[in-house]
Amino acid sequence: AAGVIQSPRHLIKEKRETATLKCYPIPRHDTVYWYQQGPGQDPQFLISFYEKMQSDKGSIPDRFSAQQFSDYHSELNMSSLELGDSALYFCASSLAGDNSPLHFGNGTRLTVT
Amino acid sequence: QKEVEQDPGPLSVPEGAIVSLNCTYSNSAFQYFMWYRQYSRKGPELLMYTYSSGNKEDGRFTAQVDKSSKYISLFIRDSQPSDSATYLCAIRTGGFKTIFGAGTRLFVKA
Numbered sequence: 001a002a003g004v005i006q007s008p009r010h011l012i013k014e015k016r017e018t019a020t021l022k023c024y025p026i027p028r029h030d031t032v033y034w035y036q037q038g039p040g041q042d043p044q045f046l047i048s049f050y051e052k053m054q055s056d057k058g059s060i061p062d063r064f065s066a067q068q069f070s071d072y073h074s075e076l077n078m079s080s081l082e083l084g085d086s087a088l089y090f091c092a093s094s095l096a097g098d099n100s101p102l103h104f105g106n107g108t109r110l111t112v113t
Numbered sequence: 114q115k116e117v118e119q120d121p122g123p124l125s126v127p128e129g130a131i132v133s134l135n136c137t138y139s140n141s142a143f144q145y146f147m148w149y150r151q152y153s154r155k156g157p158e159l160l161m162y163t164y165s166s167g168n169k170e171d172g173r174f175t176a177q178v179d180k181s182s183k184y185i186s187l188f189i190r191d192s193q194p195s196d197s198a199t200y201l202c203a204i205r206t207g208g209f210k211t212i213f214g215a216g217t218r219l220f221v222k223a
Contacts, residue, residue, distance in 0.1 A: 004156075031209065042201060042213040043157065056209040090156050099164060101147050102203070102211055104156035 004105035006091050012111045013081050021076040021108045025093030032074040033092040050096055081112045119202055119214025128223050132189040136202035136214045145205035146178055148187045150198045192221045
């Protein structure tokens with residue numbers, strides 16, 4: 001079965017640079033979520049989109065923005081990168097509704113040097 | 114108090130043991146409960162999904178929900194070294210939000 005696809009798998013950036021992470025949800029899933037996971041931490045919710053509109057917002061820094069496109073893929077844009085932004089970034093997708101669990105991609109490992 | 118509490122472990126068991134992983138939650142309105150398994154450097158993988166009190170079984174895995182106690186459990190029977198991973202409980206809190214426990218690191222020794 002098709003899963004959530006994220007690209008790139010690994011990304012190395014310098015401080016103050018920008019990064020763009022991409023997510024392709026499971027076919028027919030209309031909701032995407034972005035999570036940040038630091039070493040030894042549980043995933044922290046950043047933002048979600050339903051039908052191309054922002055549906056919920058978590059602890060996403062103002063330096064970050066995201067959007068969902070007409071084909072339901074999503075991009076997370078990160079600017080003015082800081083060392084503390086180094087983490088695993090996961091995208092998840094689901095159908096809308098409380099009874100639909102999240103399915104995760106394998107993440108993008110971002111390293112800021 | 115966090116909305117979902119989970120003992121981070123680590124939990125070390127011998128191969129073949131029955132493993133019990135647990136979470137407690139604070140809001141009795143929560144209805145949808147999930148367990149994820151996460152291997153190192155991989156995304157969380159959905160193992161079990163339940164929305165009612167009682168047990169749900171899938172192979173060697175059993176998810177249990179006790180809404181009166183606000184307590185959820187995952188049991189792994191005949192544990193294998195390949196079960197060594199971090200196990201995360203997660204709860205859909207309504208709308209588009211899912212919150213996670215801290216994750217329990219499990220080591221199954223051959």
